[in-house]
Amino acid sequence: MLFTKSLKVFLVVYFLCHWSLSTLAQDRLLYVLTKSGHQIHTFNLSDPATTAETLGKSVASLSNPYAFLHDPISDQLHWVDAKGKMLVSGGAEDTTSTIQMLNELQGPTDLALDANARQLYILDHLGAKIFRRPIDGGTNQLLVSDSLKRPTSIALSAQLGRIFWTDMDLNKIFSCALDGSDIQVFFQPEQGYAVQLSIS
Numbered sequence: 119m120l121f122t123k124s125l126k127v128f129l130v131v132y133f134l135c136h137w138s139l140s141t142l143a144q145d146r147l148l149y150v151l152t153k154s155g156h157q158i159h160t161f162n163l164s165d166p167a168t169t170a171e172t173l174g175k176s177v178a179s180l181s182n183p184y185a186f187l188h189d190p191i192s193d194q195l196h197w198v199d200a201k202g203k204m205l206v207s208g209g210a211e212d213t214t215s216t217i218q219m220l221n222e223l224q225g226p227t228d229l230a231l232d233a234n235a236r237q238l239y240i241l242d243h244l245g246a247k248i249f250r251r252p253i254d255g256g257t258n259q260l261l262v263s264d265s266l267k268r269p270t271s272i273a274l275s276a277q278l279g280r281i282f283w284t285d286m287d288l289n290k291i292f293s294c295a296l297d298g299s300d301i302q303v304f305f306q307p308e309q310g311y312a313v314q315l316s317i318s
Contacts, residue, residue: 151186151197158186158195180206185229185241189253196253198226198240205240205251222258223249230274230281232296239281241272248272248283248298261298270313284312291315 148161182201189196196207203223208215220226225244231253232239238253239261246269248262268287274296275282282293282304291305291312305312 149186149188149195151183180204184227187229187231189231189233191233191236192253194253196229196231196238198229200225200227200243205238207253218255220249220258223247228270228272230272232274232276234276235296237296239272239274241269241283243269248281250296250298262294262301265292265301271315273315273317275317282315282317284315286311286313 228241
C-alpha cells in the first residue's frame with residue numbers, strides 16, 4: 119500500500135489565507151510573513167505570554183510575497199514573490215536577502231522543501247506547473263505540466279518520496295513521485311474546493 123498510516127494530509131477546503139506561516143519545531147518558534155505589511159514576525163510558542171517580535175528582515179521591495187517556509191538545516195527562510203517571479207532567501211536574523219529570479223514561471227505561489235535532499239519544489243499557480251530546483255541555487259527543472267489546471271497548494275512527504283498538490287478547478291488532490299513520475303489522483307472532496315494542504 120502506497121500511503122501509510124503515518125502520513126496525515128490536512129486539507130483546508132475553500133480557505134484563502136492572507137499570511138504565510140512556518141514553524142521551527144525544535145525552538146518552538148512560529149514565523150509569520152504578512153503580505154500587506156511585508157514584515158516577518160516571530161512568536162515563541164513555548165511562552166504563551168510572549169509578544170510578537172518583528173524580525174530585522176525587510177521585504178518591502180516585494181510586491182506579492184507568498185509561500186513562506188523555514189529550512190531547519192541552514193536556518194534560512196524562503197518565500198516567493200508571485201508578481202515579481204522571485205525566490206527570496208535569507209537567515210532569520212539577517213537584514214538582507216538573496217533574490218533568485220524565476221523568469222520561466224508565470225506566478226509562483228507555493229513551496230515545498232525536501233530539506234535532506236536540499237531540493238525546493240515550486241508550484242506555479244498561473245503557469246499550472248510544478249518545478250524543482252536546488253535550494254542553494256541552480257536551474258529550475260520542470261516536473262509536472264500535465265494534470266494541472268489551477269493548482270493552489272503543494273506539500274511533500276520525504277518518507278513516501280512523493281509530492282501532493284491541490285487543483286481548485288479540477289477539485290482534486292494529486293500525488294506524484296519526487297521526479298514528477300507516477301501521477302495519481304489521491305483524493306476528491308465531495309463538497310467544497312480543496313485549496314490548501316499540509317503534511318505531518
